[in-house]
Amino acid sequence: EVQLVESGGGVVQPGGSLRLSCAASGFTFSSYWMSWVRQAPGKGLEWVANIKQDGSEKHYVDSVTGRFTISRDNAKNSLYLQMNSLRVEDTAVYFCARDYSVSSHWGQGTLVTVSS
Amino acid sequence: EIVMTQSPATLSVSPGERATLSCRASQSVSSNLAWYQQKPGQAPRLLIYGASTRATGIPARFSGSGSGTEFTLTISSLQSEDFAVYYCQRYNNWPPWTFGQGTKVEIK
Numbered sequence: 001e002v003q004l005v006e007s008g009g010g011v012v013q014p015g016g017s018l019r020l021s022c023a024a025s026g027f028t029f030s031s032y033w034m035s036w037v038r039q040a041p042g043k044g045l046e047w048v049a050n051i052k053q054d055g056s057e058k059h060y061v062d063s064v065t066g067r068f069t070i071s072r073d074n075a076k077n078s079l080y081l082q083m084n085s086l087r088v089e090d091t092a093v094y095f096c097a098r099d100y101s102v103s104s105h106w107g108q109g110t111l112v113t114v115s116s
Numbered sequence: 117e118i119v120m121t122q123s124p125a126t127l128s129v130s131p132g133e134r135a136t137l138s139c140r141a142s143q144s145v146s147s148n149l150a151w152y153q154q155k156p157g158q159a160p161r162l163l164i165y166g167a168s169t170r171a172t173g174i175p176a177r178f179s180g181s182g183s184g185t186e187f188t189l190t191i192s193s194l195q196s197e198d199f200a201v202y203y204c205q206r207y208n209n210w211p212p213w214t215f216g217q218g219t220k221v222e223i224k
Contacts, residue, residue: 101207106159
């Protein structure tokens with residue numbers, strides 16, 4: 001059974017940093033693109049970033065480019081999102097999702113709150 | 117950037133009735149369109165991809181149609197577990213993949 005478990009969320013002040021993790025199991029992690037998608041409280045979904053199987057290709061939504069970095073460790077079956085220079089508008093539940101574009105497997109999400 | 121617009125924002129339907137949800141793209145996305153269902157406190161669940169292909173395990177009462185800029189998700193006979201928010205998502209021409217704002221299907 002495919003499982004994705006996010007961790008690392010919490011409360012951080014504007015301008016601060018946070019690193020999210022996603023532990024994957026139940027599939028060959030190194031064979032799949034992986035993605036991060038977020039959802040602000042009471043709002044819709046926003047695709048944030050994705051990363052190729054070997055980490056050689058990464059894509060970001062404009063609003064996080066230069067501030068967020070997606071990475072992975074295939075030996076640890078783990079996906080990461082390093083978030084720097086956080087803004088109030090980055091407050092959201094962050095989901096990790098398997099695959100490049102259309103995702104049939106999602107984690108339950110981790111809440112990031114950016115507030116002073 | 118391609119904008120996805122869903123209508124209506126809220127759809128009130130009685131159990132057993134048919135629900136028709138619309139998604140419009142500001143420019144053609146061909147058939148690169150997916151539909152997701154999301155219930156409160158849960159992750160999205162993939163229903164449809166390629167505009168009309170049901171994902172694994174999705175009941176036949178869910179169907180998708182359309183191409184180019186106009187798409188429809190139809191739920192033929194609403195069950196109690198179908199009351200949720202539905203999102204369309206286009207996935208052509210990164211960056212980025214974009215979602216519609218959602219349609220809430222509520223009990224009438």
